[in-house]
Amino acid sequence: MNLQKFEFERKGGRYDLFSEIGLRTVLGKCKALENLSLEYVHALNDNDMIALSRQRYYSEDGYFETRTSFTDNSLYALAHNCPMLQIVDLKFTGCSPDYPSEIGFTQKGFLALIQSCPVRVLVLSTANFFDHEGIKALSFSPHLETLELILCHALTNAGMCFIAQIPCLTNLTLRVCHYVTDVGVAELRRACKLESLVIEYCGGVSLQAAQGVAKSVHYSKDCSVAL
Known part of the structure; x- marks a missing residue:
């Protein structure tokens, strides 16, 4: 299969037409895949919640129920069969921190993907599954730019500190990351390799700290712009 871009959108009130096995089968044949985009929007009200389909799958940690068929097994299929995957864009809206019931996959599956494929571009929005260990693992990503x-x-x-250690990182964007302060930005300054730095609505970071960290710096305190 010569598919180069795969977009998977799941919004509240819409049934997930893929079975977990069916999706894994499709992804396992996408050897030319370069761009993966996954957007999941949680149901907006109780009526939408009733309409949501549930998938049940088995992983090494046991059985899980999810509201999407995109699971760890799907990510393992990508990791093993998509040697050209370079762009990964994962966006989640309105999800509870109690994964995998909301998102459907865990950090373990995500890291298997990132560590197996030559990912150059990574976008994560409201990724509740992504914790400190995940950030640490990114520091070993040889292709991430x-x-x-x-x-x-x-x-x-x-x-x-770990982000500053990513070997090829040249473009960094932080939006609504309130636990980062000027101290963390100083770590980037010591790395001295960023071409572009975007910081939007990160309450602990000042303009003074961001200036000079990269050749191009965009700084904003505007919440509406960041979101």
Whole structure:
């Protein structure tokens, strides 16, 4: 299969037409896949909740019920069969921190994907599954050039130390990451390799700290812009 881009959108009130096995089978044949985009929007009200389909799957940690067929097994299929995957964009809206019932996969599956494929661009929005250990693992990503983190509450100054260690990172965007402060941004300054730095609505970071960290710096305190 010569599919180069795969977009998976799941919104409240819409049934997930893929079975977990069916989706895994499709992904396992996408050897030319370069771009993966996954957007999951949680149901907006109780009526939508009733309409949501549930998938049940088995992993090494036992059985799980999810509201999407995109599971760890799907990510393992990508990791093993998609050697050209370079762009990963994962966006979640309105999800509870209690995964995998909301999102359907765990950090273990996500890291298997990132560590097996030559991912150059990674975008994570409201990724509740992504914690300090996940951020640490990114520091070993040999191909990662562009990283965008939005509403990633696990990102702290300690995590910024690991981000500064990503070998090829040249473009970094932080949006609504309130646990990062000027101290964390100082870690980036010591790395001295960023071409572009975007910081939007990160309450602990000042303009003074961001200036000079990269060749191009965009800084904003506007919440509406960040979201």
